[in-house]
Amino acid sequence: MDCENLIALLRRLQEMEFVAVELNLYLDTHPCDEEAINDYNCAVEALRQLKKEYESQYGPLLNFGMGGFSRTPWQWAMGPWPWEI
Amino acid sequence: MWIYEKKLEHPVRVSCPDVKFAKMVISQYGGPDGELSASLRYINQRYSMPTDTAKALLTDIGTEEMAHMEMIAALVYKLVDGACPEDFKAAGWEGQWVQHDHGLFWTDVNGVPWTAKYIACLGDPIADLTEDMAAEQKARATYEHLIAATDDPLAKDTLRFLWQREVVHFQRFGEMLNEVQDWMANSKHMWMGHRPEK
Ligand SMILES: [Fe+2]
Numbered sequence: 648m649d650c651e652n653l654i655a656l657l658r659r660l661q662e663m664e665f666v667a668v669e670l671n672l673y674l675d676t677h678p679c680d681e682e683a684i685n686d687y688n689c690a691v692e693a694l695r696q697l698k699k700e701y702e703s704q705y706g707p708l709l710n711f712g713m714g715g716f717s718r719t720p721w722q723w724a725m726g727p728w729p730w731e732i
Numbered sequence: 733m734w735i736y737e738k739k740l741e742h743p744v745r746v747s748c749p750d751v752k753f754a755k756m757v758i759s760q761y762g763g764p765d766g767e768l769s770a771s772l773r774y775i776n777q778r779y780s781m782p783t784d785t786a787k788a789l790l791t792d793i794g795t796e797e798m799a800h801m802e803m804i805a806a807l808v809y810k811l812v813d814g815a816c817p818e819d820f821k822a823a824g825w826e827g828q829w830v831q832h833d834h835g836l837f838w839t840d841v842n843g844v845p846w847t848a849k850y851i852a853c854l855g856d857p858i859a860d861l862t863e864d865m866a867a868e869q870k871a872r873a874t875y876e877h878l879i880a881a882t883d884d885p886l887a888k889d890t891l892r893f894l895w896q897r898e899v900v901h902f903q904r905f906g907e908m909l910n911e912v913q914d915w916m917a918n919s920k921h922m923w924m925g926h927r928p929e930k
Contacts, residue, residue, distance in 0.1 A: 709735065710792050724788035729733075730779060 653705060654732065660697050660708075665689045734795070741799040742893045744806040745886040753882050754811035754914035755841065758828075760804045760878070760894070762838025762846035765870040767801035770794075773851040773867060780855040788910050791865075800894055805836055807890055820884050861909040868902035884899055 650671055667690040698708055699715070706722025707714030717723060759915055760766045774794030782785045812820075812834060820829035838846035852863050876893035879888055 710795065713735075713737070724785045726784040726787070728778070728784070728787050730793075 757843035763840035771797035
């Protein structure tokens with residue numbers, strides 16, 4: 648497995664997901680801030696692209712049908728697991 | 733990391749509030765064989781599993797158990813909806829009213845708070861998977877008791893779904909126990925702890 652590429656892609660995902668987490672919490676207490684909602688929606692779009700890129704190489708990022716398609720054998724059950732990276 | 737999905741895994745409905753039954757159902761929230769115990773037990777055991785498939789199964793079942801904890805919370809919420817202090821007293825659950833009002837709290841059926849003593853982690857995959865199989869059977873039996881203790885067909889439907897999931901989890905853990913035992917036999921792995929493979 649190309650670990651360097653995996654870690655770099657993960658890092659970009661973590662950054663963009665953190666942007667979304669922060670905006671989400673902010674919007675929970677500022678639900679009418681249109682500018683923040685726009686930023687949130689931009690983060691959603693960027694995350695969607697990053698997840699697509701990650702999942703096409705490394706398999707589903709989420710379980711229970713919430714992530715991308717799997718090749719055979721079942722990619723979800725393949726390492727490395729997050730605590731092993 | 734975990735992501736929350738804003739929906740229940742299966743509908744939770746009741747025909748009418750029933751505080752007395754809520755007092756029984758709370759056992760599956762914070763009791764020894766309840767859903768909090770199940771979820772934490774599996775998610776915590778992942779780190780000492782030897783194969784990627786065992787780590788995946790514990791992640792997935794541990795996550796599903798969290799969804800079941802949410803279903804039990806929804807069930808208790810609906811069973812005490814609109815109940816007044818008199819209703820709690822009539823049900824023999826005035827302790828809940830005094831300390832928590834309509835708030836949820838992780839206790840067993842006798843009000844004993846949840847404790848980490850309910851879950852085990854030996855770090856030994858055979859011991860831990862066997863523990864998990866026993867836990868599923870205990871949860872299954874508890875759901876059978878709860879189903880027998882209510883006449884409400886809607887509450888029964890929710891509990892039957894959860895009962896069925898315990899049966900499936902037991903089956904999957906049994907398969908994983910075989911898989912891990914084969915893995916040890918085939919690669920002549922004696923389980924000696926987590927040393928890096930050469
Ligand atoms: Fe279960």
